Amino acid sequence: MENQDSFSVVEEGKWWGSKQLQQINGFWFMPLVVPGVQRVLAEFNPNPNDVILASFPKTGTTWLKSLLYSIIYPSCLDSLAKHNPHDLVPFLEMRVFSEGSPPYIMPPPNAKTNIFSTHIPYQLLGKTFESSGCRVVYVARNPKDTLNSLWHFVNKWKVAEEGEWGLEEAVEKFCQGIVPFGSYYDHVLGYKMASLKNPNKVFFITYEDLKSDDTKTHVKRLAEFLGCPFGEEDNDKVEEIVRSCSFEVLSNHDVNKSEDSHTVGTMTIATKALFREAIVGDHKKYLNDESIKRIDALTKEKFHNFGIAYGV
Numbered sequence: 001m002e003n004q005d006s007f008s009v010v011e012e013g014k015w016w017g018s019k020q021l022q023q024i025n026g027f028w029f030m031p032l033v034v035p036g037v038q039r040v041l042a043e044f045n046p047n048p049n050d051v052i053l054a055s056f057p058k059t060g061t062t063w064l065k066s067l068l069y070s071i072i073y074p075s076c077l078d079s080l081a082k083h084n085p086h087d088l089v090p091f092l093e094m095r096v097f098s099e100g101s102p103p104y105i106m107p108p109p110n111a112k113t114n115i116f117s118t119h120i121p122y123q124l125l126g127k128t129f130e131s132s133g134c135r136v137v138y139v140a141r142n143p144k145d146t147l148n149s150l151w152h153f154v155n156k157w158k159v160a161e162e163g164e165w166g167l168e169e170a171v172e173k174f175c176q177g178i179v180p181f182g183s184y185y186d187h188v189l190g191y192k193m194a195s196l197k198n199p200n201k202v203f204f205i206t207y208e209d210l211k212s213d214d215t216k217t218h219v220k221r222l223a224e225f226l227g228c229p230f231g232e233e234d235n236d237k238v239e240e241i242v243r244s245c246s247f248e249v250l251s252n253h254d255v256n257k258s259e260d261s262h263t264v265g266t267m268t269i270a271t272k273a274l275f276r277e278a279i280v281g282d283h284k285k286y287l288n289d290e291s292i293k294r295i296d297a298l299t300k301e302k303f304h305n306f307g308i309a310y311g312v
């Protein structure tokens with residue numbers, strides 16, 4: 001297990017107006033999340049059976065939480081209609097190891113597998129995963145849609161006295177890597193390299209693949225990786241899972257339409273803000289040509305040669 005001292009805050013930087021982020025081992029975190037991150041790095045000791053969903057913010061975490069939950073606990077599919085996926089699959093750093101955060105739903109009785117999620121980069125948490133043998137699922141999303149989704153989200157949780165997070169400022173900070181849990185590129189690459197090195201333990205999937213016409217095939221691959229494969233006769237079950245976790249169905253449950261606050265540490269936002277458009281390519285409505293060219297060039301530079309589709 002890592003020593004907490006090797007994960008201390010070394011630098012501060014501004015990302016949105018005067019709002020600060022703090023840097024740990026090259027990655028940026030919101031100050032309110034730092035204690036939780038440090039506790040996860042010092043104390044988290046997963047069981048080999050555990051499954052960890054890892055992601056950069058706004059890349060499909062909520063969707064994957066619902067999918068993992070329904071694949072691993074198939075008899076609890078109706079829980080998705082009663083609880084927000086973030087209450088069923090808690091964040092390690094913002095829930096499980098965050099003091100004062102609200103309780104979450106425990107796994108079903110007799111469950112052999114716990115499911116947790118995290119936005120912490122592999123570069124920081126990889127040793128914990130490797131020493132435990134747990135399985136990790138990573139979801140990645142096109143950088144332009146990720147930034148676009150983050151920009152919309154941040155502007156929804158601004159407190160009244162904060163100015164808007166301007167889109168130009170957001171593009172600048174995203175490209176510099178100074179965004180929560182950033183840089184995006186290092187985050188994706190950390191998990192991508194781990195999945196190439198150890199495909200039986202780290203499963204890398206993209207939001208765009210899942211959104212394709214072939215969602216069922218990807219869900220079946222995911223289930224196989226998780227050790228609960230579907231047989232030929234299970235086609236209806238797979239279809240039911242895909243339907244129950246779809247944006248259309250999930251976002252229409254009362255629990256997910258709520259104006260009530262969803263709390264992450266001391267940060268709160270209406271639960272319904274977790275569901276917006278869910279469209280691949282939505283960034284085209286907001287980003288100008290110059291920003292698109294800038295992000296594309298950076299993406300090519302960072303992802304070229306690593307087998308990540310966004311780099312071409």
Ligand code: PAP
Pocket residue numbers: 055056057058059060061062063145148149150152245246247248250274275276277278279282
């Ligand atoms: P988080 O980091 O706050 O947990 P996350 O769930 O990773 O956010 O990403 C939110 C995005 O996933 C939103 O995308 P958008 O802003 O481009 O619309 C949200 O709409 C989308 N999303 C949420 N649930 C689903 C779902 N069931 N299927 C597809 N996309 C979804």
